[in-house]
Amino acid sequence: SSQVTSPGGNVVNSLKGTSGDKFEFKAPRAGMYKFCFHNPYSTPETVSFYIHVGHIPNEHDLAKDEHLDPINVKIAELREALESVTAEQKYLKARDSRHRHSKLISLYL
Numbered sequence: 001s002s003q004v005t006s007p008g009g010n011v012v013n014s015l016k017g018t019s020g021d022k023f024e025f026k027a028p029r030a031g032m033y034k035f036c037f038h039n040p041y042s043t044p045e046t047v048s049f050y051i052h053v054g055h056i057p058n059e060h061d062l063a064k065d066e067h068l069d070p071i072n073v074k075i076a077e078l079r080e081a082l083e084s085v086t087a088e089q090k091y092l093k094a095r096d097s098r099h100r101h102s103k104l105i106s107l108y109l
Contacts (some may be wrong), residue, residue, distance in 0.1 A: 001038045007031030 004013040004020075006028055013025040027033065039045045 001040070003033040003038075005036070007033065040071045 001016040002014070002023075003011055004025060006012045008029065008031075008035075011030075012028065012033070013023055015021060015023050035049070035051075037047045
C-alpha cells in the first residue's frame with residue numbers, strides 16, 4: 001500500500017493496490033510531500049516509482065477558437081505584409097540590375 005501526505009500533514013492520496021498501480025493527485029499547496037510505501041507481508045519487496053510533476057490544464061486554461069481568431073488574423077496580415085515587402089525588394093533589385101546594365105551599354109557605345 002502507499003500513502004502521500006501533504007506539507008500540512010493531510011493524506012492527499014492513499015492506495016491499497018498491487019504492483020504497477022498508478023495514481024495522481026492535485027497538490028493542494030507547495031512544499032514537501034511524503035510518500036510512504038508499506039509491505040504487510042514478510043516477503044521482501046522492491047519499491048520503484050516515478051514522480052512526474054506538471055500542470056494539468058483544466059477547461060478554463062485551454063485556448064478556444066475565439067481566442068485564436070485574433071491571432072490568426074494578425075498572422076495573415078503579417079504574411080501579406082511580408083509578401084508585399086519581398087515583392088518590392090525583388091522589383092527594386094531587378095530595376096537596379098537593369099539600370100546598371102543600361103549604364104554599361106551606354107559606356108561601350
